[in-house]
Structures are given as C-alpha cells and as structure tokens.
Amino acid sequence: MSSHREAPEISKDPVADSTDLYAFVSPDAPNTVTLIANYVPLQGPAGGPNFYEFGDDVLYEINIDNDNDGDVDITFQFQFTNVIEIGGTFLYNIGPIASLDSPNWNRRQFYSVTRIDWEQSNQHRHHDWHNYDGPGIKQLGSNLPCPPCNIGPRSTPNYPTLAGQAIQTLSDGTVVFAGQRAEGFYVDLGSIFDLGALRPIQSAHLIPVPPSAMAVNATKELNVHSIALQIPMTLLTADGNQPSDPTQPLSVIGVWTTASRQRVHFNYQGRGQNDPADVGPWTQVSRLGNPLFNEVLVPMENKDDWNQSPPQNDSTFAAGVLNPELAKLLPVLYPTEFPNLAALVASGKPRADLAAVLLTGIPLGVVSPNFQNFTGTTQADLLRLNMAIPPSGTPNNLGVVGNDLAGFPNGRRLADDVVTIELKAIAGATYPLIDKTYIPDAAVGLVNQGLTANGTDQTAKGTESYLSSFPYLGTPHDGYDVPAA
Amino acid sequence: MEPTSRRQFLKRSSAVAAAAGVAAAVPATAAKALTSHTAANPEPKLPDDPSVDAPVVAHVTDVRKGLVSLYTGDREINVKDRRLAAALYRATH
Numbered sequence: 001m002s003s004h005r006e007a008p009e010i011s012k013d014p015v016a017d018s019t020d021l022y023a024f025v026s027p028d029a030p031n032t033v034t035l036i037a038n039y040v041p042l043q044g045p046a047g048g049p050n051f052y053e054f055g056d057d058v059l060y061e062i063n064i065d066n067d068n069d070g071d072v073d074i075t076f077q078f079q080f081t082n083v084i085e086i087g088g089t090f091l092y093n094i095g096p097i098a099s100l101d102s103p104n105w106n107r108r109q110f111y112s113v114t115r116i117d118w119e120q121s122n123q124h125r126h127h128d129w130h131n132y133d134g135p136g137i138k139q140l141g142s143n144l145p146c147p148p149c150n151i152g153p154r155s156t157p158n159y160p161t162l163a164g165q166a167i168q169t170l171s172d173g174t175v176v177f178a179g180q181r182a183e184g185f186y187v188d189l190g191s192i193f194d195l196g197a198l199r200p201i202q203s204a205h206l207i208p209v210p211p212s213a214m215a216v217n218a219t220k221e222l223n224v225h226s227i228a229l230q231i232p233m234t235l236l237t238a239d240g241n242q243p244s245d246p247t248q249p250l251s252v253i254g255v256w257t258t259a260s261r262q263r264v265h266f267n268y269q270g271r272g273q274n275d276p277a278d279v280g281p282w283t284q285v286s287r288l289g290n291p292l293f294n295e296v297l298v299p300m301e302n303k304d305d306w307n308q309s310p311p312q313n314d315s316t317f318a319a320g321v322l323n324p325e326l327a328k329l330l331p332v333l334y335p336t337e338f339p340n341l342a343a344l345v346a347s348g349k350p351r352a353d354l355a356a357v358l359l360t361g362i363p364l365g366v367v368s369p370n371f372q373n374f375t376g377t378t379q380a381d382l383l384r385l386n387m388a389i390p391p392s393g394t395p396n397n398l399g400v401v402g403n404d405l406a407g408f409p410n411g412r413r414l415a416d417d418v419v420t421i422e423l424k425a426i427a428g429a430t431y432p433l434i435d436k437t438y439i440p441d442a443a444v445g446l447v448n449q450g451l452t453a454n455g456t457d458q459t460a461k462g463t464e465s466y467l468s469s470f471p472y473l474g475t476p477h478d479g480y481d482v483p484a485a
Numbered sequence: 486m487e488p489t490s491r492r493q494f495l496k497r498s499s500a501v502a503a504a505a506g507v508a509a510a511v512p513a514t515a516a517k518a519l520t521s522h523t524a525a526n527p528e529p530k531l532p533d534d535p536s537v538d539a540p541v542v543a544h545v546t547d548v549r550k551g552l553v554s555l556y557t558g559d560r561e562i563n564v565k566d567r568r569l570a571a572a573l574y575r576a577t578h
Binding site: 262263264266277279280281282 | 540541542544556557558559560561
C-alpha cells in the first residue's frame with residue numbers, strides 16, 4: 001500500500017504507522033496549504049468496543065523543509081491524551097453522542113499542537129531535546145478535542161456535524177483537525193502483490209490465471225486516523241512571502257511525517273499499576289514522504305532502518321531508486337510487453353528520472369518552462385509542493401504525468417492515483433525527461449491499476465466520499481452499516 | 486534521528502535495570518552491592534520532591550568500559566563509570 005504496514009517493525013505498531021501523506025494547495029482557500037498525515041491503517045469500522053484512536057505514547061510530527069536543503073525547518077508536533085469520562089462501564093458510550101462534550105461519551109481523546117521553527121530555536125534538530133519553552137517553540141493549541149469514531153446511527157447520529165465541531169483554529173490562524181476519517185487511498189493491493197499482476201494487462205502475465213474483469217479496491221470502506229492542517233502559505237515560506245512565481249526556489253516546500261516513541265518502554269507488573277511507562281528521548285519509528293517509497297524501493301532488510309533515519313540521509317537508499325527492482329521485474333513478469341524497459345535495465349543506466357521525482361525534485365524546465373519543485377542536490381525523500389502552482393479546476397488523477405502540474409508528484413492530492421503514476425514512472429514513462437531518445441513501451445500506456453475510469457475520475461471505488469472543504473477526507477464509514485449485509 | 490528502535494533497544498540490551506528509584510527493582514543481594522555504604526562514602530541524600538519517584542532505566546552498553554546510558558523522563562544521560570557498570574552487572578547476575 002502507500003505506506004500501510006510497509007516495514008516489518010512498524011507493521012506491528014499500527015498507532016505509530018504513517019500510512020499516507022498529502023500536501024496540496026487548498027482548492028477552496030488557495031492562500032493556504034493543506035497537509036494531511038494519516039495513521040492507524042486498515043480500520044474496520046465496527047472495531048469496538050475499543051474503537052481506534054491515536055497513540056497517547058507516540059509523538060506525531062509533520063516536518064517541513066522550506067529552504068531547499070532537505071533538512072527540517074518547521075515541525076508541527078501532536079501529542080494525545082486519553083480521558084475516561086464516566087468509568088464503571090465497558091462501553092465507549094452509554095447513549096447517543098450529539099456533541100463533543102456529550103455526557104454519554106466515555107473514552108475521549110484530546111491533543112496538543114506545538115510548532116517548532118528550528119532556525120529560531122536553540123534545540124538540536126533531531127530530537128534529544130526535552131524543553132517546550134524557548135525561542136522558536138510555540139504551543140499553538142492544547143486540550144483540543146478529537147471527535148469520536150463513527151460507531152453507528154444510534155451512537156453517533158449526524159456524524160458530519162459532530163466531526164465538524166472538532167475543526168479548530170489555532171492561535172496563529174492554522175486550522176487543525178485530528179480524528180477518524182474515511183480512507184482516501186485506493187489500491188488494488190491483492191492483485192499487485194500477487195506477483196505484480198495488473199488486471200488491465202494481466203493476460204500478458206508470465207503466470208496466466210482466469211481473468212478477473214474488475215479491479216478491487218483493497219482499502220474500500222476502511223477508515224484511518226488523520227492529522228490535518230490548513231496553514232497560511234506565509235507561515236510556511238522561508239521569507240514569509242506569499243509564493244506567486246513557480247520558478248522561484250522558495251515557492252517549494254518539502255514535507256514528511258514521522259512518528260516517534262520514547263527510547264524505553266516497560267510494563268509494571270502488579271502493584272496496582274496498569275499504566276506502562278516510557279522514558280528516554282523520542283526515537284523515530286515511522287517516516288513517510290512520497291507514497292510507496294519505503295514500500296517498493298527499499299529492500300525488506302533495510303525498511304526498518306529507513307523508517308528510523310532522517311530524509312537527508314536518503315542517499316543511503318538511493319540505489320533502490322536508481323536501479324529499482326520493479327523495473328527489472330516487469331519485463332520478466334510480462335515477457336512480451338516491456339522490451340524497451342528491458343533494454344534500459346540491461347544498459348545499467350541509473351534512473352535519474354526517478355531520482356529527480358523522488359529524491360531531489362524536478363528541476364526548472366524539465367517538465368515545463370515554468371514548473372519546478374527542485375529542493376537542491378541533497379537526496380531526500382520529501383513530498384515536494386510548489387505552492388505557486390494554483391489548484392487545478394479540472395484535476396487529473398495522474399497529476400504531472402497527466403499534464404496537471406497541481407498534482408503528484410507536485411505535492412499529492414487525495415484523489416491522485418499515486419499507484420498508477422509510480423507504476424508508469426518505474427515502467428519508463430518518465431525516462432524521456434532525461435533521455436529524449438528513449439521511447440516508452442506501448443504497454444506503459446496500459447499500465448493502470450484499473451480503479452479509475454479515466455484521468456478526471458475523482459471517485460475511485462470506495463473513496464467517493466471526499467469532501468469539498470477541510471479536512472477533505474470523507475466522513476468515516478460507520479460500523480453499523482459497514483460492512484453491509 | 487536515533488538509529489535504535491524500542492524493540493531493538495530491548496533486544497540488544499546487555500543489561501537493563503528498571504526501577505522507580507533504581508534499588509527497588511533488584512534482588513536483595515544485588516541491592517546490597519548497589520547500596521553498600523561506608524562512613525567515607527555515605528548514602529547520598531535525595532531531594533524531598535516527586536522527582537525521586539520518576540522511573541529510571543539503566544542500560545549498560547559496555548560493562549568493561551563502564552558505559553551506562555540512563556533514561557528518565559525524556560532524557561538520556563550517558564555516563565562512564567566502571568563501578569556503576571560493575572555494580573549493575575553484579576545486580577543482574
């Protein structure tokens with residue numbers, strides 16, 4: 001999946017598992033950028049009585065590089081606390097929850113938001129700091145309420161209104177939401193991980209199976225937990241200006257999300273204490289920039305290390321980008337479909353096109369005379385967004401590959417078909433950007449996971465609940481109705 | 486960021502002693518090793534505040550060199566103290 005359970009260790013730690021990261025110019029508030037970091041993957045909506053929540057022992061962070069060096073300049077930190085309001089019951093709620101202060105709601109979650117401007121602070125950039133006071137460090141909000149999970153029509157009637165109460169404006173004007181949402185990422189996971197089967201071209205697969213006509217969205221009707229921010233661009237740029245010229249380097253930000261746990265965790269036994277204890281500095285256990293990076297481009301034995309490392313060390317993992325395993329596999333799995341890709345792989349030429357897309361950003365003039373999202377030569381897996389590119393009135397879910405510069409890999413919007421985009425890129429669609437003589441195989445045009453009807457289809461199966469305003473991800477599926485009988 | 490995960494840390498620990506005020510968690514013989522005091526080396530006085538109840542974890546990373554990492558709150562304190570490392574080793578063997 002994008003980054004759901006993408007590494008051995010984090011697959012066993014769902015509350016710290018970053019699943020998707022989105023960054024886009026807000027279509028209904030174009031002076032702002034929306035950042036969404038998702039955690040706690042693959043939630044079955046009926047998962048009670050202990051419904052899903054953020055980890056109260058996890059430090060969640062959204063990090064931003066705004067001066068093109070691959071290192072963090074701004075961090076938004078989120079920390080959560082749980083409260084038992086009623087007690088004496090096993091139930092999540094003892095009646096309908098009509099408001100966020102409902103007396104019927106037993107287990108609630110609250111959170112704080114802290115912004116760190118690292119240039120102004122006197123703290124070391126990579127944790128081991130333990131002081132919330134001081135220059136450059138500002139708590140923007142505390143005791144902010146999460147909405148409950150969407151349980152069903154009796155417990156959480158009128159859920160959209162209830163969840164809307166959890167949209168808060170912070171002290172600097174940033175808007176925030178943290179809570180359950182409908183999964184927005186779509187993928188035919190069962191097909192792709194069955195030896196790279198792509199249903200639209202599976203008749204050419206090395207191992208023939210009876211054809212399955214319809215693609216299957218493996219994340220359909222599942223939920224996720226989202227941390228969403230809508231931030232004025234002037235609070236993100238290094239010079240404090242509103243970006244207006246897409247050719248200017250400072251119009252570009254690089255974004256990644258991390259989750260950290262304290263170094264040591266232990267459980268008390270007996271003595272009437274049931275709260276585990278955590279001590280020591282925060283230690284990164286999960287990271288996400290571009291979708292599928294760790295999932296597809298990093299060998300299994302290195303995935304946990306990748307999750308623990310900072311982006312500016314990603315030259316360590318560049319080999320998987322420059323010589324991707326999947327590019328070698330496609331001509332093997334589809335023996336008749338990718339002769340040009342096979343020749344490219346055999347040549348040993350490094351995939352500088354993929355390195356630009358994923359590790360440095362695309363330099364000015366490569367895709368378009370007025371487009372770039374280049375963040376310098378430091379190789380770092382960042383989700384890069386040129387904020388001077390306005391939202392598209394007719395978004396194409398293939399993003400830049402579909403000639404829509406407002407979509408992935410210029411940031412990432414909810415409906416962008418990132419699986420298809422990256423499959424096409426790895427199959428050779430983007431290699432002509434650096435070698436005009438290279439002709440992608442005809443099959444590249446057919447490479448598609450088959451979950452969208454066409455480029456303008458914004459309603460991939462099971463994800464049709466996107467909202468037109470913040471936090472954009474749809475109302476979570478409720479456990480009474482989903483799964484359906 | 487730090488290159489050690491929580492699980493790896495626990496897996497790699499050569500010796501870990503966890504206690505709310507170190508001595509409470511170790512066996513009596515070990516406690517003796519950690520708490521033997523003489524007139525020349527009296528027991529240090531503790532502050533009379535809640536900080537003494539905070540959990541402390543000691544990770545002996547190299548007992549021969551006396552390298553010990555101490556964790557409390559959200560801090561890590563690295564010390565080089567062969568006597569402390571040896572005492573912790575004896576407390577766990």
